[in-house]
Amino acid sequence: MKIMDPRDEVIGFGPGDTVAVLTRQPVNRLLDYRIPEGGGQTGCFVEVPLGPRTVTGVIWGPGQGQFDRSKLRAIKRILDVPPMRAEMMQFLSRASEYTVSPLNSMVALATRVQGLGDLPKFRQVYVAGEGRPSRMTPARQRVLDIFRGQPDAEFSLGDLVDEARVSASVIKGLADQNCIIRAQRPWYEPFPTLDLERPGPELTAQQLQAAEHVKGLLRRGEHKACLLKGVTGSGKTAVYLDAVRACLKGGRQALVMLPEIALTEEFLNRVSERFGVTPAVWHSSVSSRERRRCWRMAAENRAQLVVGARSALFLPFADLGIIVVDEEHDSSFKQEEGVLYNARDMAVLRASICRAVALLVSATPSLESWANWKSGKYSGVNLPKRFGAATLPELRAIDLCQEGLDPGHWISPSLAEEVESSLKQGKQALLFLNRRGYAPVTICRACGHQIGCEQCDARLVLHQMRRLLMCHQCGETRAVPTVCTNCGAPDKLAAIGPGVERLAEEAFDRFPDARLTVFSSDLAQSGLDIQNRIREISDGKVDIVIGTQMVAKGHHFPLLRTVGVIDADLGLRGGDLRAAERTFQLIHQVSGRAGRDGTRGVSLVQTHQPGHPVIRAILSGDGEAFRRTEADLRKAAGAPPFGRFAAAILSGADLGPVNRVAQELARNAGILRKGKIELFGPAPAPIARVRGRYRVRFLAKSAKGIPIQEKLQQWRDSVKVPSGIRMQIDVDPQSFL
Ligand code: ADP
Ligand code: ZN
Secondary structure, three states: OOOOOOOOOOOEEOOOOEEEEEEOOOOOOOEEEEOOOOOEEOOOEEEEEEOOEEEEEEEEEEOOOOOOHHHOOEOOEEOOOOOOOHHHHHHHHHHHHHHOOOHHHHHHHHOOOOOHHHOOOEEEEEEEOOOOOOOOOHHHHHHHHHHHHOOOOOEOHHHHHHHHOOOHHHHHHHHHOOOEEEEEEEOOOOOOOOOOOOOOOOOOHHHHHHHHHHHHHHHHOOOOOEEEEEOOOOOHHHHHHHHHHHHHHOOOEEEEEOOOHHHHHHHHHHHHHHHOOOOEEEOOOOOHHHHHHHHHHHHOOOOOEEEEOHHHHHOOOOOEEEEEEEOOOOHHHEOOOOOOOEHHHHHHHHHHHOOOEEEEEEOOOOHHHHHHHHOOOOEEEEEOOOOOOOOOOEEEEEEOOOOOOOOOOOOOHHHHHHHHHHHHOOOEEEEEOOOOOOEOEEEEOOOOOEOEOOOOOOEOEEEOOOOEEEOOOOOOEEEOOOEOOOOOOEOOEEEEOOOHHHHHHHHHHHOOOOOEEEEOOOOOOOHHHHHHHHHHHHOOOOOEEEEOHHHHOOOOOOOEEEEEEOOOOHHHOOOOOOHHHHHHHHHHHHHOOOOOOOOOOEEEEEEOOOOOHHHHHHHHOOHHHHHHHHHHHHHHHOOOOOEEEEEEEEEEOOHHHHHHHHHHHHHOHHHHHHOOEEEEEEEEEEEEEEOOEEEEEEEEEEEOOOOOHHHHHHHHHOOOOOOOOEEEEEEOOOOOO
8 A cells, every 4th residue: 555655844733633643653654633732743753653552753744634523633752853854765775675675664763763742852871880789799790801801981771771780779889889970961962063173184186086086975965876886905995094084074964884784883983983983883883872872963953964774875965065974885785584674775765855975885896786886877987006115916727626625624725825924924814605504414423414493494503612503593592412313323413514613623733823703693702702803913912813794894904914715616606697797896805815915915815616717717816807798698687787676575484375375476477567577486485495485586676767665565456465464575585495
């Protein structure tokens, strides 16, 4: 059902007027309410009665008159927060249409702060005190230790409870004895002002030209997206920070989106070096208190710069002038649960609505953005050379068919030699393998059984350091069995294939004197832990880094000389639409970590197929040639970005009903055909069961420029999906699993 389009101007309402309210609840229509004393306007956040409950919503427009006026209920309360701006309402509305997802779920994304209307004026914090507790307990000690480490710090009750793992009564007990002291702080503390006059690095001619281009777009108010392409280490960050500065100087706000939380800390250091203070941060590991502050300050134009994950795009900026999407090609900008949206594409949409510049930054742009640049839809600038004396690393293949590996080993002799020589020069090496855990498969040598997940169509991955088996689909873990779960044979279970942990074991054997560190998302304990370990690498306290894609992106490790890609063929096997593109991007990115300080780096790529076109393209380092070839292949296949894809995924606990709905949808394919959309499927998804739910997929395909959303919606509405079965529509899918 289509919900009324938001107006582009604010409409005021008097007491008693009827207005249409959109709530966060999964009721995908507007509900009429009466305006209370004091009046209101479109965009006001409100609390309204819905059945027996009170729910939060937004005044979307004038009432629709579908209810009897005498029975109409009144809005309970208009919340004391800045109303949603008309441009935000339009953005949510367009994003909902584009992604074929209910508007209320978009509103939920835009209000992801707890207790929106109840932000108190003051908040309580705890600071260090002088008292000694009458009796010391381990719990009390843990709390006091936190303050001992940071005597000037302030903590909320929640922070202390979480960090010291104690109950609130322990904190209270300590406060009663003045061992720690309660203090009040204003809630709405604005973020510190960035020092825009602080001198930055002197940009090179190439960088200046790029920065001037972006600043020109800002100055002229030209709100078209711009691709900032530049080799790793060319100074893209320096360039976009200069553009951010220009935007802030103009009094408007800036948003920088990063694909990984692991990159935030490093970037924040960059910002505070450049502008003297740390900006606002928004991602899932930020405390809910800081999130509320960030949300509120963004709305009041008292947060100049926000650094965040994809969900930061839904913050209520008062006057957003530039959105930077760093590593724009990264697939983690696509949200794969709940509302399926690509934050990069939605950033372009939001920028066009709020008259901002969307700046997409990458060394290896996505084919989508690249094609938009080539066709002139986006503007673009290129930084072809590394900054200063740094040169791009030398890239070499190691042919694993020629150079055999011993069974159970993955580091070839040539790679080992290169690592050895780096270590001798006092430099670092990075061994890259995009696989978490110790081994992807555990097999019984007696009966051949592979240990799988009971809930998913997936094998369990052995995580040796944490001593468990884990399903990478559902996260389920179990103890490592000593006998085969199938035949009961004792001591016959064997780990097959490598993960980063196993690679670390091998590296430890080979280079016993080197200091090793292993990086993967499951081994990091917290944001702080990641940050410390990244710093250890930059400071040269580590000789060999072993990691997944977590270390491949963005980081600046000045001492790193050698990169070893353990299995370049890994990503090419899946055969999905973007297998080649992703492999190219990932290996290019990880190789780009080498030689960033002036000594020439080297990246060795282990492969069984050195003649494979993608491997050859990686080795040649010619990204443009790669993208041209890949673009031709996609064009010929009518695949994105030259054609449009949308997926539909049905899932349910029993296969029978899922298949019945799928058959019915297949019979209604005519609805799509009328809109020049072809439908393929249904077919079992490549991962046919996840979390105990069977999954069946369709793929819809059309020419570019066909508006597919309305037809998809009609097609979806043409069947009644029984409760217990879920249907998701994924426009521009990234994952085909
Ligand atoms: P990219 O984002 O393209 O990988 P960075 O902006 O991180 O590149 O730059 C790479 C390195 O070069 C960083 O250490 C950065 O501080 C340095 N650098 C880049 N441009 C300049 C400049 N104009 N003056 C001084 N240092 C620079
Ligand atoms: Zn599972």
